Amino acid sequence: EFQLKQLFKALNLNRKTYYDNLKRIAKKDKYAEVKDLIKDIYYNEGQGTYGYRPMWAALRDKGVKLAMETVRKLMRSIGLKTELYHKRTAKYSSYKGTVGKVADNLLQQHFDEERPYHVLHTDITEYALTNGKKVYISPVVD
Numbered sequence: 001e002f003q004l005k006q007l008f009k010a011l012n013l014n015r016k017t018y019y020d021n022l023k024r025i026a027k028k029d030k031y032a033e034v035k036d037l038i039k040d041i042y043y044n045e046g047q048g049t050y051g052y053r054p055m056w057a058a059l060r061d062k063g064v065k066l067a068m069e070t071v072r073k074l075m076r077s078i079g080l081k082t083e084l085y086h087k088r089t090a091k092y093s094s095y096k097g098t099v100g101k102v103a104d105n106l107l108q109q110h111f112d113e114e115r116p117y118h119v120l121h122t123d124i125t126e127y128a129l130t131n132g133k134k135v136y137i138s139p140v141v142d
Contacts, residue, residue: 004018031070034064034066034074035074035078037059038059038071038075038078038080039080041055041059041062042055046058048082051082052075055071055075056068107121116142117142119142120140120141120142121140122139122140122141123138124137124138125138
């Protein structure tokens with residue numbers, strides 16, 4: 001038989017690391033029974049709609065006294081989420097359609113006029129300045 005001291009030396013393993021890992025392997029989950037109860041309540045009583053607050057109340061009714069934060073962490077570790085509030089909704093859009101008067105398209109996109117200043121077009125651009133004010137620029141193109 002080998003002594004542990006010789007094995008540690010042969011494997012180049014620290015004594016403290018060995019005993020720390022041994023302790024972690026032997027450690028039981030102290031919330032194993034509570035996790036099973038949470039799963040039972042979630043699927044049977046709540047039909048997948050219980051979040052951590054209703055779950056906390058249901059556990060209290062069954063005589064299990066835990067902090068609300070502990071119930072939340074346990075539900076997260078199991079992977080249980082409320083199905084009720086995870087419906088995707090439409091994104092907000094402030095688009096109101098065509099607002100204001102649209103000018104008639106007299107040129108029909110034919111900008112090949114020979115005479116100067118006969119066909120002019122413009123567009124308005126808004127610039128926000130750093131002091132919170134806005135400036136509007138309207139260049140005119142011949």
